[in-house]
Amino acid sequence: MSGEEEVVLHGMWASPYAKRVEIALRLKGIPYQYVEEDLLNGKSEALLRHNPVHQKVPVLVHNGKPVIESCIILEYIDETWKSSGHALLPQEDTYRRARVRFWADFIQRQVIKRVYLSL
């Protein structure tokens, strides 16, 4: 990736899904603008326009194009800024990549959902 980049993240402070995207952007050293969404009292017009299907955070808007679903955003970041910062997924070893995907999926299904349900 080169040239002028506009990266905007719509998130919410307590969202683990948005947090993992923020962590990925920081690990990669990608400058971004953060938009805090008020999920209870009114989502921004931009969030609803960029994510009309689920109307949830996180949404990453890269040069005007929205990417949604945190796992998909993480893969997009890794593939788009390949040579920046740390790789998020093992690059060469497909087995190690499959294991990382397994644990990411496990954390999403078992950990994040349980923590939310217990609140």
Ligand SMILES: N[C@@H](CCC(=O)N[C@@H](CS)C(=O)NCC(=O)O)C(=O)O
């Ligand atoms: N599967 C989605 C889950 C996103 C999600 O559930 N976001 C919550 C905040 S943690 C949200 O925006 N909720 C607002 C709503 O349901 O209206 C992802 O991984 O991005």
